[in-house]
Amino acid sequence: MKVTLRWYGSENDNISLNQIKQIPGVTGVVGTILDIPVGEVWELNRILRLKKEVESYGLKLEVIESVNVHEDIKLGLTTRDKYIENYKETLKNLSTLGIKVVCYNFMPVFDWFRTDLSKELPDGSTVFSYKEEIFEKIDKDNIFKEMLEKFDGFNMPGWEEERLNKIKGLYTEYKNVNEEKLWENLEYFLKEIIPVAEELDTKMAIHPDDPPWSIFGLPRIIKSKKDLERLISLVDSKYNGIVLCSGSLGANRDNNIPELIRYFGKKGRIHFAHVRNIKFHKGRNFDESSHKTEDGSLDMYEIMKAYYDIGFDGYIRPDHGRMIWGEKTKPGYGLYDRALGVAYLNGLWGAINKEGKEKSKCIQI
Numbered sequence: 001m002k003v004t005l006r007w008y009g010s011e012n013d014n015i016s017l018n019q020i021k022q023i024p025g026v027t028g029v030v031g032t033i034l035d036i037p038v039g040e041v042w043e044l045n046r047i048l049r050l051k052k053e054v055e056s057y058g059l060k061l062e063v064i065e066s067v068n069v070h071e072d073i074k075l076g077l078t079t080r081d082k083y084i085e086n087y088k089e090t091l092k093n094l095s096t097l098g099i100k101v102v103c104y105n106f107m108p109v110f111d112w113f114r115t116d117l118s119k120e121l122p123d124g125s126t127v128f129s130y131k132e133e134i135f136e137k138i139d140k141d142n143i144f145k146e147m148l149e150k151f152d153g154f155n156m157p158g159w160e161e162e163r164l165n166k167i168k169g170l171y172t173e174y175k176n177v178n179e180e181k182l183w184e185n186l187e188y189f190l191k192e193i194i195p196v197a198e199e200l201d202t203k204m205a206i207h208p209d210d211p212p213w214s215i216f217g218l219p220r221i222i223k224s225k226k227d228l229e230r231l232i233s234l235v236d237s238k239y240n241g242i243v244l245c246s247g248s249l250g251a252n253r254d255n256n257i258p259e260l261i262r263y264f265g266k267k268g269r270i271h272f273a274h275v276r277n278i279k280f281h282k283g284r285n286f287d288e289s290s291h292k293t294e295d296g297s298l299d300m301y302e303i304m305k306a307y308y309d310i311g312f313d314g315y316i317r318p319d320h321g322r323m324i325w326g327e328k329t330k331p332g333y334g335l336y337d338r339a340l341g342v343a344y345l346n347g348l349w350g351a352i353n354k355e356g357k358e359k360s361k362c363i364q365i
């Protein structure tokens with residue numbers, strides 16, 4: 001596996017590449033360019049600038065998270081073709097500069113949702129949290145301003161001002177898009193994009209819906225094994241793959257993460273792994289937690305063992321971290337707890353790997 005860390009670029013991240021390269025085992029960053037409006041082409045020189053900067057620290061830039069899909073594509077509007085052509089152009093430019101995996105999602109309006117971005121745990125750390133009782137009371141037209149204030153001035157992907165300004169109109173537009181219609185629109189997009197990705201040798205990886213259920217009456221379709229199975233069959237190509245995000249899918253207790261890793265990993269469709277833990281509370285409520293198994297509800301050993309058993313050699317990153325040690329940065333994307341996450345995942349992997357080698361030695365004897 002190739003261990004990476006998400007980095008938002010020097011203008012949008014107060015964590016430096018110098019700090020990232022000092023985390024043991026991290027060989028690359030998962031990059032993005034936040035100032036290009038969704039739907040526009042990522043120009044070659046803009047990507048090149050990012051790549052050169054990352055590489056000047058001895059790190060690789062081979063995964064982009066995300067090239068977002070324009071809302072018109074998800075809505076299936078006639079204007080989608082223009083944005084799909086732009087998307088293909090972006091893929092070509094990224095491929096020219098050695099990008100191997102492109103992450104995207106097909107969630108209407110929001111990429112992710114929590115009811116609290118800084119819930120305090122008993123140890124004083126703060127985490128993302130989801131509580132159904134709070135969710136039900138949310139005024140969906142006005143939550144966004146409140147959420148932006150919670151970000152404390154940090155620009156959060158998925159919550160761009162440009163997107164938030166259009167929110168009320170989008171609710172109305174999605175009234176005509178049910179889940180089946182959204183599937184149709186995804187199929188239309190993939191039938192255009194995957195042949196191009198094949199030619200470019202760029203693996204497309206869809207991020208599951210987070211949380212994995214419908215919110216605010218909007219359709220959501222990438223929530224379970226059944227959905228992922230349907231996704232990969234829309235276009236049967238290894239370039240049509242997934243980001244297996246343990247925390248997103250794991251929020252639904254019916255999703256067995258190690259089983260999903262083995263199932264889709266054996267089919268060669270996991271191109272990018274997001275690994276984090278979450279702690280279940282009653283009903284659908286959950287908090288994000290440190291990566292350590294005992295701090296949450298997911299068994300991280302079983303997750304890493306599943307990756308080991310499928311011979312996973314793709315990109316992996318720790319996912320959100322808690323805010324600890326007084327760090328002030330984007331919620332979920334601090335340096336300290338994600339670095340601890342990397343260390344923990346590396347520890348598990350190292351032990352599993354060594355044990356695996358010893359076993360195969362015994363078999364040879």
Ligand SMILES: [Mn+2]
Pocket residue numbers: 207245246248274319
């Ligand atoms: Mn994720």
